Amino acid sequence: MIDSFVRAAALIGLPRSIGEIYGCLYCSPEPLDFDQIEARLGISRGSVSGGLKTLRQLGAVKMHYVSGSRKDHYLPELSMERLVRGFIKDQFTPHLESSAERLAAIEDQVAAIGDPSERQHASARLQTLQTWQRRVRKLLPVALTVLGGLPSLSRKEPPADII
Amino acid sequence: MIDSFVRAAALIGLPRSIGEIYGCLYCSPEPLDFDQIEARLGISRGSVSGGLKTLRQLGAVKMHYVSGSRKDHYLPELSMERLVRGFIKDQFTPHLESSAERLAAIEDQVAAIGDPSERQHASARLQTLQTWQRRVRKLLPVALTVLGGLPSLSRKEPPADII
DNA sequence: TAACTTGTTCAAGGATAAATGAAATAAATG
DNA sequence: CATTTATTTCATTTATCCTTGAACAAGTTA
Numbered sequence: 001m002i003d004s005f006v007r008a009a010a011l012i013g014l015p016r017s018i019g020e021i022y023g024c025l026y027c028s029p030e031p032l033d034f035d036q037i038e039a040r041l042g043i044s045r046g047s048v049s050g051g052l053k054t055l056r057q058l059g060a061v062k063m064h065y066v067s068g069s070r071k072d073h074y075l076p077e078l079s080m081e082r083l084v085r086g087f088i089k090d091q092f093t094p095h096l097e098s099s100a101e102r103l104a105a106i107e108d109q110v111a112a113i114g115d116p117s118e119r120q121h122a123s124a125r126l127q128t129l130q131t132w133q134r135r136v137r138k139l140l141p142v143a144l145t146v147l148g149g150l151p152s153l154s155r156k157e158p159p160a161d162i163i
Numbered sequence: 164m165i166d167s168f169v170r171a172a173a174l175i176g177l178p179r180s181i182g183e184i185y186g187c188l189y190c191s192p193e194p195l196d197f198d199q200i201e202a203r204l205g206i207s208r209g210s211v212s213g214g215l216k217t218l219r220q221l222g223a224v225k226m227h228y229v230s231g232s233r234k235d236h237y238l239p240e241l242s243m244e245r246l247v248r249g250f251i252k253d254q255f256t257p258h259l260e261s262s263a264e265r266l267a268a269i270e271d272q273v274a275a276i277g278d279p280s281e282r283q284h285a286s287a288r289l290q291t292l293q294t295w296q297r298r299v300r301k302l303l304p305v306a307l308t309v310l311g312g313l314p315s316l317s318r319k320e321p322p323a324d325i326i
Numbered sequence: 327t328a329a330c331t332t333g334t335t336c337a338a339g340g341a342t343a344a345a346t347g348a349a350a351t352a353a354a355t356g
Numbered sequence: 357c358a359t360t361t362a363t364t365t366c367a368t369t370t371a372t373c374c375t376t377g378a379a380c381a382a383g384t385t386a
């Protein structure tokens with residue numbers, strides 16, 4: 001089962017250790033502390049520390065106070081909506097923003113091209129890129145809705161089993 | 164501009180050279196051959212060969228016959244829908260399928276757990292995973308529609324201001 | 327058939343990212 | 357405050373993936 005999370009992590013560009021740690025918490029019936037994670041996975045303290053830091057930042061784990069223990073205990077976030085939202089906010093939006101800046105810079109460069117037909121071609125390609133970016137932006141809220149398991153706003157289709 | 168494609172490639176887990184090659188073709192007003200790509204980017208023949216192979220497989224470049232030349236010439240695929248479709252088919256669907264197999268295997272293992280409460284917990288977590296997988300499956304056609312720029316089936320605009 | 331063109335394959339080298347573990351830091355306890 | 361405990365930092369090692377370029381195969385020309 002942990003392997004599933006390691007693969008999922010790899011798919012979205014996160015290191016193996018992060019998939020392992022989240023998977024470990026996901027499988028456990030109880031909150032785990034630092035040392036338990038280290039021991040169960042057999043990975044280094046450094047990896048656990050860094051992995052938990054990233055997972056906290058993503059909102060993929062929650063800290064859980066356990067009375068009688070000084071250690072921090074962790075629970076996995078089980079809401080896919082919150083997981084996806086955290087990932088988009090932390091790993092995706094920054095790319096989109098820097099991409100927008102870059103396209104704006106390119107726009108200026110294109111305007112400065114001397115040869116008219118060359119400029120025209122570059123302009124057309126740039127416009128295509130801008131369209132693509134607009135579509136990606138449009139996709140984010142839709143993806144959040146679908147992955148969050150929320151009812152779609154457009155419920156055109158009737159249930160399939162009506163006769 | 165090519166840099167944009169290098170970053171986009173990295174974002175979806177493809178090597179730098181592939182982003183460069185596609186970007187090079189995307190920027191060029193004319194189809195380019197093998198040697199032109201190698202010369203303009205200053206990368207090795209091996210990288211160009213492998214990169215073009217992957218891009219062909221993804222459907223991200225099209226071969227274009229140029230009379231009077233023995234060389235293969237390439238044009239970039241400019242339809243985002245086809246680009247996305249190729250990517251999903253080649254890089255995404257395989258993961259989804261193997262994931263489904265893995266979950267099925269886990270289902271058997273969970274059924275074999277002796278302790279009842281432990282089994283119950285594992286079963287609940289497995290179900291959550293299965294729900295997540297179902298949602299990802301559901302997302303694919305939606306993503307294709309949005310990224311492809313096709314008119315949505317729904318009359319209502321989804322809220323564009325999330326995130 | 328020899329020489330040349332075009333493109334692919336693959337072993338070796340290189341670059342990059344992740345894991346490690348010891349030392350430093352921070353926090354709680356007696 | 358000294359001491360024990362908990363966590364982070366960071367230089368180093370390790371692992372992985374990418375790139376390179378020479379050798380190779382297939383097709384073409386003279």
